[in-house]
Amino acid sequence: MTSQQLTSLARASKGVGLGGHQGDAPPRPRRRRRRGLVTLLVMVLPSVVLLVVINGYPxxxxAIQALTNGNLVQVGKFIGLQNFVAAVTLPGFWPAVRFTIIFTIVGVFGSWIIGLGLALLTKTRVHARGVIRTLLLLPWIVPIVVSSTSWNWLVATSTSPIPLLLKSLGFGNVLFLADPTLAQITVLAFKVWVSFPFMLLMMGSALAGVDENVYEAARVDGASRSQTFFRITLPLIARPTYISWILMVIFCINDFPIVYLLTGGGPIGSTNTLVVLAYQEVFSNFQTGPGVAIAFIMTIVAVIVSLVLFRQIRKADIE
Incomplete structure (x- = not known):
């Protein structure tokens, strides 16, 4: 047996083939991948634990409070779904549900229509377009406390500027925040005022992604402006539109400061939304269980609406 054969046998006994590679032994890159995966898990684990603790624990x-008869200090005994039954039988629950639905619909579509219209206007070549866009964002940029204080100053009393103006025009003594219907209209207008800049940003970015060649082709084919808008613009920005609707639905359902700072839910509960009612039950009436149950009902509704709109996003992607 030659020396070359002896060398080959020795290498073969160590699991090394003729080409200098190991035969049955696992390759080193696989071990490195495993080590990299373990390192990644070790590095990510603290962040995951922190997120679970911050979001999962509350x-x-x-959920425990919604199923027990406790309070803000201690957890009571398990009572099942009685808090949910108590929540839906509250005198102000269904009026709050009604106004929450109106508040959400007006907030979503009112701000979307105004935001889309302004996005279309500012897309054209206008003088000082950057300054105009910045000014249009002010209702969203200004802190909500400042905005609500300003609106209170404008409409709260009979000596406020807008009631005085209407009185001088012959409309009598108009009290916006004392009349239930006018208070609701005021809250809805305030919501649209605060929210339309968000829609302006969303729709402006969506319109910026539409190819201008599409509009050129439509003009060549003789399409009118309305046909171009409904058959080209809206379908092409459908996905960002649905995303903005999902976000605005969540914002509206959970919008506590707009209602609470402007009207506090009054007069006589006419502007109460579910989130304000939940706050009142927990921190004013000290009924923790029903208040938390209302919050869970809001969450379930928001999830259902989001899932429906997510399905529309998938359809828009397929089309």
Whole structure:
């Protein structure tokens, strides 16, 4: 047996083939991948644990409160779904549901229509377009406390500027925040005022992604402006539109400061939304269980609406 054969046998006994590679032994890159995966898990684990603690613990504790008869200080005995039954039988629950639906619909579509219209206007070549866009964002940029204080100053009393103006025009003594219907209209207008800049940003970015060649082809084919808008613009921005609707639905359902700072839910509960009612039950009436149950009902509704709109996003992607 030659020396070359002896060398080959020795290398073969160590699992090394003729080409200098190991035969049955696992390759080193696989070991490195495993080590990299372990390192990644070790580095990510603290962040995951922190997120679970920050988000998961309040959710679990809220679920416990919704199923017990405790209070803000201690957890009571398990009573099942009685808090949910108590929540839906509250005198102000269904009026709050009604106004929450109106508040959400007006907030979503009112701000979307105004935001889309302004996005279309500012897309054209206008003088000082950057300054105009910045000014249009002010209702969203200004802190909500400042905005609500300004609106209160404008409409709250009979000596406020807008009631005085209407009185001088012959409309009598108009009290916006004392009349239930006018208070609701004021809250809805305030919501649209605060929210349309968000829609302006969303729709402006969506319109910026539409190819101008599409509009050129439509003009060549003789399409009118309305046909171009409904058959080209809206379908092409459908996905960003649905995303903005999902976000605005969540914003509206959970919007506490707009209602609470402007009207506090009054007069006589006419502007109460579910989130304000939940706050009142927990922190004013000290009924923790029904208040948290209302919050869970809001969450379930928001999830259902989001899932429906997500399905529309998938359809828009397919088309």
């Amino acid at each position: 959710l679990v504790f809220a």
